Amino acid sequence: MDVDDVIATFRYYAQLAERLDDAGGEEVGIPSAEHRARICREPCGVAALIVPWNFPMVTTAWKLAPALAAGCTVVLKPSEITPLPELELASAIASAGLPAGVFNAVTGTGTEVGAPLVAHPGVAKVSFTGSTGVGQAVMKRAADTLKGVSLELGGKSSIIIFNDADLDLAVDLVEAGGFFNSGQMCSATSRVLVARELAPRLVARLKERAERIVVGDPFAPGVQMGPLVNRAQFERVLGHIEQGIADGARLLTGGGRPASASGEGFFIAPTIFTDVPATSALWRDEIFGPVLCVRVFDTEQEAVDLANDSHYGLVATVVTADESRGERVARTLEAGVVWVNTPQVIYPQTSWGGYKRSSIGRELGPFGLAAFQEIKQIMSIRHPD
Numbered sequence: 001m002d003v004d005d006v007i008a009t010f011r012y013y014a015q016l017a018e019r020l021d022d023a024g025g026e027e028v029g030i031p032s033a034e035h036r037a038r039i040c041r042e043p044c045g046v047a048a049l050i051v052p053w054n055f056p057m058v059t060t061a062w063k064l065a066p067a068l069a070a071g072c073t074v075v076l077k078p079s080e081i082t083p084l085p086e087l088e089l090a091s092a093i094a095s096a097g098l099p100a101g102v103f104n105a106v107t108g109t110g111t112e113v114g115a116p117l118v119a120h121p122g123v124a125k126v127s128f129t130g131s132t133g134v135g136q137a138v139m140k141r142a143a144d145t146l147k148g149v150s151l152e153l154g155g156k157s158s159i160i161i162f163n164d165a166d167l168d169l170a171v172d173l174v175e176a177g178g179f180f181n182s183g184q185m186c187s188a189t190s191r192v193l194v195a196r197e198l199a200p201r202l203v204a205r206l207k208e209r210a211e212r213i214v215v216g217d218p219f220a221p222g223v224q225m226g227p228l229v230n231r232a233q234f235e236r237v238l239g240h241i242e243q244g245i246a247d248g249a250r251l252l253t254g255g256g257r258p259a260s261a262s263g264e265g266f267f268i269a270p271t272i273f274t275d276v277p278a279t280s281a282l283w284r285d286e287i288f289g290p291v292l293c294v295r296v297f298d299t300e301q302e303a304v305d306l307a308n309d310s311h312y313g314l315v316a317t318v319v320t321a322d323e324s325r326g327e328r329v330a331r332t333l334e335a336g337v338v339w340v341n342t343p344q345v346i347y348p349q350t351s352w353g354g355y356k357r358s359s360i361g362r363e364l365g366p367f368g369l370a371a372f373q374e375i376k377q378i379m380s381i382r383h384p385d
Contacts, residue, residue: 020041025041026039033382044372048125070373072125073103082229124147128149128151128152132286139151152359153359154312155188165321167198167202182290189344203274207252210272217262236287240287241256241271241282243282244282250274272294273294275295315339318333327340
C-alpha cells in the first residue's frame with residue numbers, strides 16, 4: 001500500500017507542477033480599465049518535513065511531492081523509529097538526478113533534529129504529522145520565528161451504523177477501521193456507534209470476527225495482524241485497556257497478549273469494549289492500538305451528537321442503505337473526511353486533514369501544493385494594446 005500510494009502521489013503532483021511554468025502569473029479580472037492585476041504563486045522557501053512511523057513512505061510523499069512541485073528545497077526528518085524507508089527514498093532521489101541540496105534527509109530524534117529544524121530561522125515552512133501533543137510543541141516553537149506551520153495530528157473517529165445497514169459490509173468496515181495496521185493509524189474509526197436494534201447482531205459478529213484474526217509474526221503465512229511498534233506503545237495501549245476496565249467498560253474480547261502470538265514481540269489481541277462511559281479516556285483519547293469501543297444510539301441526531309462530541313475531527317464513516325441519510329449525516333459530521341458505505345480509500349487528488357485538534361491546514365489535492373506556496377499580487381498600469 002505504501003509504495004503504490006507514493007507512486008500515485010508523485011505522479012499527481014508532477015502533473016500539477018507542469019501547470020506552474022507561467023512565471024507571469026494568473027491575471028485577475030478587476031473593475032478597472034487602468035490597472036492590471038496578477039496573482040503569482042511562488043515557493044515558500046526551505047520546508048522542514050517531519051513525518052511519523054506508522055505510514056512512513058505515504059506521509060513523506062504527501063509532503064515531499066507537493067513541496068518539490070512548488071519549487072521548495074526540503075529537509076526531511078524521518079521518525080527515529082522507522083528511518084529506513086525514507087533513506088531508501090533518498091537513495092532513489094539521488095539516482096534520479098535531483099540537484100544537490102534540493103532534497104536533504106536528516107535522521108535523529110525530535111529533540112536532536114526536529115526541534116532545531118522547527119526553530120531554525122532559515123526554515124520558512126514546517127509540515128508535521130504526528131501526535132497532538134508534539135504538534136502543539138511544534139507550533140509553539142515555530143511561533144518564535146512566525147514561520148508557516150501545517151499540522152496533521154490525532155483522531156478519535158467514529159463509524160456510525162444505522163439499522164438499515166448491510167451487516168456484512170458494516171462488520172468489514174468496522175474491522176478494517178479499527179484493526180488495520182494493528183490500529184496504529186490516526187484515521188482509526190475506533191468509536192463504533194450502532195443503532196440499538198442492530199447492536200446485538202453486530203456485536204456478536206464483531207466478537208466472532210475479532211477472535212478469528214490471526215496475530216503474530218507478519219512474515220509468517222496466514223498472519224493477519226502484527227505487533228505494535230515498540231514496548232512504549234505496547235505498554236501505553238495496555239494502560240488504556242486497564243483504565244477502561246477500571247472506568248466500568250465491559251471487555252467483550254481481547255485485552256492482552258493473544259495465545260497465537262510468540263513469546264517475543266509487542267502483540268495485543270484485537271480488543272472490543274461495550275458499555276463504555278462517554279467520560280472514559282478509552283472513549284475520548286486516541287489509543288493507537290487494536291481497541292474498539294461500542295456504544296448504541298436511538299436516533300440519527302443522537303448518533304451525530306455522539307460522533308461530534310470530541311476534541312478531534314479527522315474522519316468518520318457512515319453505513320446506511322438510505323443514500324439521502326448518508327449524505328445528510330456526512331454533511332453534519334465535524335470531520336475532514338467522511339466515507340459513506342466504503343472502506344478508507346484515499347486519492348491524492350482529494351484532500352486530507354480534519355477539524356478541531358486534528359489538523360491545521362490540508363494535505364493532498366491542490367491544497368497540499370498551496371501549503372508550500374506564497375501568494376504574490378502584482379498590480380501594474382494597463383498599457384493600451
